[in-house]
Amino acid sequence: MKNIPAKIQSVNDALYYARKRVPRGIMNFYEGGSGAGVTARRNEEAFTEIEFLPRAATFNRTKKISTTVLGHEISMPVMLSSVGALRAGHVDGERAATRAAGTAGTIQIVSGVSTTSIEDIMAEATGPVFQQLYFIKDRDMTVRIIERAKAAGVHALVLIADSAAPNPPFEIPPNRRASPPMGVNFKEVMKFAPQLFTKIPWAFDFLRNGLKEPMAELAVEENGEVMKWFDAASQIFDPTPTWEDLKWIREIWDGPIVMKGIVSVESAKRAVDEGVDAIIVSNHGGNMLDTTISSIEALPSIIEAVGDKIEVYMDGGIRRGTDVIKALALGARAVSLGRAYIFPLMAAGESGIDHILTLFRSQINDALGHLGVESIDELDPSILKLPPHWRKSQWSEGLLSNTAQTTN
Numbered sequence: 001m002k003n004i005p006a007k008i009q010s011v012n013d014a015l016y017y018a019r020k021r022v023p024r025g026i027m028n029f030y031e032g033g034s035g036a037g038v039t040a041r042r043n044e045e046a047f048t049e050i051e052f053l054p055r056a057a058t059f060n061r062t063k064k065i066s067t068t069v070l071g072h073e074i075s076m077p078v079m080l081s082s083v084g085a086l087r088a089g090h091v092d093g094e095r096a097a098t099r100a101a102g103t104a105g106t107i108q109i110v111s112g113v114s115t116t117s118i119e120d121i122m123a124e125a126t127g128p129v130f131q132q133l134y135f136i137k138d139r140d141m142t143v144r145i146i147e148r149a150k151a152a153g154v155h156a157l158v159l160i161a162d163s164a165a166p167n168p169p170f171e172i173p174p175n176r177r178a179s180p181p182m183g184v185n186f187k188e189v190m191k192f193a194p195q196l197f198t199k200i201p202w203a204f205d206f207l208r209n210g211l212k213e214p215m216a217e218l219a220v221e222e223n224g225e226v227m228k229w230f231d232a233a234s235q236i237f238d239p240t241p242t243w244e245d246l247k248w249i250r251e252i253w254d255g256p257i258v259m260k261g262i263v264s265v266e267s268a269k270r271a272v273d274e275g276v277d278a279i280i281v282s283n284h285g286g287n288m289l290d291t292t293i294s295s296i297e298a299l300p301s302i303i304e305a306v307g308d309k310i311e312v313y314m315d316g317g318i319r320r321g322t323d324v325i326k327a328l329a330l331g332a333r334a335v336s337l338g339r340a341y342i343f344p345l346m347a348a349g350e351s352g353i354d355h356i357l358t359l360f361r362s363q364i365n366d367a368l369g370h371l372g373v374e375s376i377d378e379l380d381p382s383i384l385k386l387p388p389h390w391r392k393s394q395w396s397e398g399l400l401s402n403t404a405q406t407t408n
């Protein structure tokens, strides 16, 4: 595994090595998407439809790529998204992400169904940590989760806005179907065993981990018992946070609140009216309602509506530094990575994430060089050519006229 990071030159390479290391039943969960996978694919494809209009014959040796998110300085505009059950794919799971975020000087967003406790994460953290909140089981449990986050020193809560019903399962082709182990018992192990023959390093890690099944470490019962991951995960859709919940959450949480999972202008405006501190334009990586608009296509109209009132970040489909530049040029303050860091984690642990973040950093710097832009603060839509058919989405004529060459 030691020599894997050096072989990773792209997120696709990381996926290749992750598939080699991690059993298929588990990889299916991380790769997925929901339904026909249209939104998950579209998130990536939409970036490829945007073209650059570089400013010729300019040269800047130094570039500024740092920014701030809710007042926290980060060394580049790339954060790590909340992704559940990271320890199922790699024994170091969330902790590897915490350390890698610290090394890169950026923010980690911890999943509401993290397989590492928030206290353990905060003990490793050298930078800001945001915690995504699912309502698990009942309000009492949610209150305990928020109070723990507060006591542990979490810097912001991220409420999920797009998970009001179970996500339709990904329509996996028959030749790639495989189940994850639903627990650690004789029956499950026997069912899972055929997937393990070529995954010895993963199986060894699992043994090293004490053959424990993943637990939802943030979801602790009143008697101190931690919930099993599958039990907690099955309860996150009912109920989910609503605008009305902001009121009682604010009574027990006085830190910043970020709303994640917004793709419509109407919801973005509501977030501003309700006084949330920031929003993440996101469709959950295409893991919720399939055929939802891609995040990058939803972004410009949201920026136009609320970009001067609230910090706006985005995620979904970011696979390379040029994607980051495009999102920033369309108005995002920062982006966050999902699969782009979980595949390297699955392939090579913490060093895999370190490696991909280093790659993103150099790709962002190089793209700025090519574009003739010295600082990410100077990025705007004038460096982009946008696909004409995007006119049919939520775009307004006002923003389009601000954008170069959209009418051919």
Ligand SMILES: Cc1cc2nc3c(=O)[nH]c(=O)nc-3n(C[C@H](O)[C@H](O)[C@H](O)COP(=O)(O)O)c2cc1C
Binding pocket: 029, 030, 031, 043, 081, 082, 083, 084, 111, 112, 113, 132, 160, 260, 282, 283, 284, 285, 286, 287, 315, 316, 317, 318, 336, 337, 338, 339, 340
């Ligand atoms: C396997 C998987 C699990 C996820 N789990 C969570 C989660 O627990 N909480 C959450 O807020 N978002 C979750 N997400 C969504 C990510 O935080 C992020 O929005 C998404 O992955 C971004 O899209 P990308 O993977 O194309 O970068 C998950 C995504 C994936 C792929």
